[in-house]
Amino acid sequence: MTTTIRNGIMIAAMALALGACASKGAPTSQFDFGPLPAAAPASASSIGAIIVADVTGPAALDTERMHYRLLYSDARQSRPYAYNQWTSTPSQLLTQRIKASLAQAGVKVLSTTDAAASTTVLRMEVEDFAQNFDSATASSGVVRLRASVFRMHRLVDQKTFSRSVPAPSADAAGGARALADASDAVAADLLGWLAALPPSKE
Template sequence: MTVQLRHLFALATCALLLGGCASNPPATARYDFGPLPAPSTSSQIGTLIVADITGPTALDTEHMQYRLLYADARQARPYAYNQWAATPFQLLGQRLRANFAQAGVKVLSTTDAITSPTVLRMEVNEFTQSFDTAKSSQGILNVRASLFRNHRLLDQRTFQRSVAAPTPDAAGGAQALAEASDALAADLLAWLASVPQP
């Protein structure tokens, strides 16, 4: 093999190796809400059935979504290599139940034996990281909550929480939405406590 052919072979080998590296995308990072914060309130609500959370089909996915308010606020975009560990509905439901239980509420799901006539149903309207600028974003959570007792609607309210993300990326968005979910839990507990008990 001539020197020129050796050089061509070496160049081709390097190109193949570099191409192989470029074709391997970064590993996908998966986020949840992390550990619960220390309990800040206690509740005398008693037993509560918390139904599975519902919402738009676009949010019933593990994709982490963000909006560029400064470019096109109507377009939700998915992060390429970052995902939730479960759907936002599942993560939020788990977090709220954990917060309620930590506050002293006896939390049941609709699949448990029905020993409570009080049911909390929630529908998510917004669950996203929204960027005001390329370096500034908030985790925004908007939920409509309906409280039923013995199949009768007692009250319905819409709650919204917005928490600044510490960093302008998926990790910052995950932290902001986790904090917004904990703040929502406190709002819900205060609301539930204001509804007359049977």
């Protein structure tokens, strides 16, 4: 690698870091997942009523801060955007999005307070929710979660879902869009999996 190319990469990385550490007093931008996209036709009649527990995950997802990783620099370091954040925690956004997606498909979505109305419970744990930069100008939104279905307190099935969607821009806005699209893709995969499970006998 020539000195010129090496210096160019360093400058690009520094520019990205400086973008996360904007000048003091800069306005904060807030992001969510946007409107729910139109659902593709799906057969959800076999799912019946299901209790959807709140999504759980690492402590880092219990804050509105937006994070990214520079895979080409140090993939082990999660960096926060200085003046960009979610409107609520990623765990809450995922919970709301998945419930809305299931309901849109015709599933009767219940909360944990409706325990007497169904014996089927869906629990989800996020393993990854991040904007990953492969270079200073290219990133992807990655969502990976493990879903478990219980009936009468017994595990019926468990599966891990993972989606990666390229970001339209190398910034927080692009990351928010990519993570929203990745979350919707996971929700669609989750719906297909639930519909394929043996129907409840309740």
